[in-house]
Amino acid sequence: MTRQEFGQQLNLLEDLVPIGKQNRPQTPLAATFITIHNTDNVSSSANALAHARFLKMTGFYIYPKNSGKKVWVSWHYTVDDLRIVKHIPINEEAYHAKSGNSKSIGIEICMNAGINQTAANLRAARLVAALMFDLKISIDNVVPHQKWTGKQCPSLFLDADKKIGVKWQKFKNLILAERNTIIN
Ligand SMILES: [Zn+2]
Structure with missing residues (x-):
């Protein structure tokens, strides 16, 4: 299918963090x-x-606990089983992966109780495929948060030893299959 047709199945909403927010x-x-x-x-x-509201209304955690210190956070897209919400333009940095912030687009995949996780993962794979197409990014440069900071994230795609392995490869295969359906 065409990139335009592919984009129509994403159900992508834009709800940007306002300019001026930290x-x-x-x-x-x-x-x-x-x-x-x-x-x-x-x-x-x-x-x-809910994540869109958090980024717009709050956008920080207090860390360490009770320290009063705000750690500002943001990322570009959140995906659940029904929709994708865009929070930050993709030509602007967000605060999600330390050294990865200056090089990467950040995508959060929801895992809330009651979610259809298979549908959410497929929607996320489609978003990644569309971004790969638009920005000419190869599958080798689609990376887990763990690559940048060592954090055990994305938790659903880590194997039993908390390492990147079979589950991550399966998700990358899903992305590639979706990418291959975009013909022009
Ligand atoms: Zn993460």
Whole structure:
């Protein structure tokens, strides 16, 4: 199918973090990588819309606990089983992967209770495929958060030893299959 037809099945909504908020620094980004995360939030309400509200209304965690120190966070897209929400333009850096921030687009995949995880993973694979097509990024540059910081993320794609292996490869195969359906 064409890129335009492919895009129509994403159900992509734009709900950007406002300019001026500290988790949208407006630093220019020319992304050569795509970084995959899982939200690690299993609350039943923690879908993509809830994450969009969090980034717009709050956008930080206090860390260390009770320290009063704000750690600002952001990423470009959140994906659940029904939709994708875009939070930050892809030509601007977000705060999701330390050294990966200046090189990559950040995608969070939801894992809230009640989600159809297979559908969410497929939607995420399609988003990655579309970005690979648009930005001429190869599958080798689609990477887990773990690559940049060692964090155990994306948790759903780590094998039993908490390492990147079979599960991650399966997700990459899904991305490639979707990428191959875009013909022009
Ligand atoms: Zn992560």
